[in-house]
Amino acid sequence: MTSHLVTGAGSGIGAVLADRLHARGDHLVLLARSPARAADLEARYPGSDVHVVDLADPGAVGAFDGVPDELxxxxxxxxxxxxxxxxxxxxxxxxAQLDVNLVAPAVLTRLCLPAVRRTRGTFVFVNSSAGLSASASWSAYAASKFGLRGFADALRAEEVEQGVRVTTVFPSRTATPMQEKVHEQEGRTYDASRWITPETVVDMILHVLDLPGGATIPEVSVRAAVPRTA
Structure with a gap:
């Protein structure tokens, strides 16, 4: 059975990714921040293993014991x-931004590494264009994403001899609930048509997963073909 662990499956890019992997007949290991969200995921993805883990709590992440033998x-x-x-x-x-965006992935990677080594599998870090260039008011988020890129780079260098592939995906603004929240914080009108879709990002992630074993994509940026007008 092909198993994948996914965080953020409740909405946006994570939900589309979980939909696509589940539709392929693959087994999902999903982390939910609350019992209510876990119940929603269990109903949406029958047969999946769903665990309540608050990614904002490093202790809870470190205590996670639901990693299968192979991923x-x-x-x-x-x-x-x-x-x-x-x-x-x-x-x-x-x-909170450092814990969820950087510390939790780092700790989960360590916990999952033996299972991924056994399959010569892949780690995918969904980063952000803010992990490449920081703008005013984005200091905390950008710092977490710059750190995540560095962590992924080090992991890639360490695990290449084990056959483990590590890819960082840098989406630009994507039409997700998070982006809608960002627009509210910026005081701007949200227009989803201006941004790339979660499906576009997931298409790239699945391309990374489906590469032949002898190939890897270390980093890839996904941006809208037409610049925003405002």
């Missing part, structure tokens, strides 16, 4: 964002 892939998709200038950034919001 074909691990997908770090979950993320949070709270825009603020450095001068106005609250400590709790800063820490």
């Amino acid at each position: 074909a892939s691990v997908h770090h998709v979950a993320g949070v964002v709270e825009l603020a200038t450095v001068a106005e950034q609250e400590d709790a919001a800063l820490r």
Whole structure:
């Protein structure tokens, strides 16, 4: 049985990815932040293993014991964002973004590494264009994503001899609930048609997964073909 661990399967890119993998007949290991979200995922993806793990709690992530013996892939998709200038950034919001976007993937990767080594599988880090270039009010989020890129780079270098593939995907703004929240924080009108779709990002992720064993894509950016007009 081909198994994949996915975080962030409740919405956006993670939900589309889980839909596609489940439709292929693959087995899913899903992490949910609450019992209510876990129940939703269990109903949506029958036969999957769903675990309640709050990614904002490093202790809970470190105690996760639901990793199967083998994993074909691990997908770090979950993320949070709270825009603020450095001068106005609250400590709790800063820490939450670092914990969910960077610490949780790092800890989960360590826990999952033996299972991925056994299949010579793939880690996919869904990063952000903010992990390549930081803008005003994005300091905390960008810091977490820059750190995630560095972590993935080190993992790739360490695991190449084990046959483990590591890919970082850098989507630009994507039409997801998170992007709608960002627009609210920016005081802008949200128009999903201006942004790439979660399906486009997932198409790229599945392309990465389905590459022949002798090939890998270390990094890939996915951007809208036409620049936004405002």
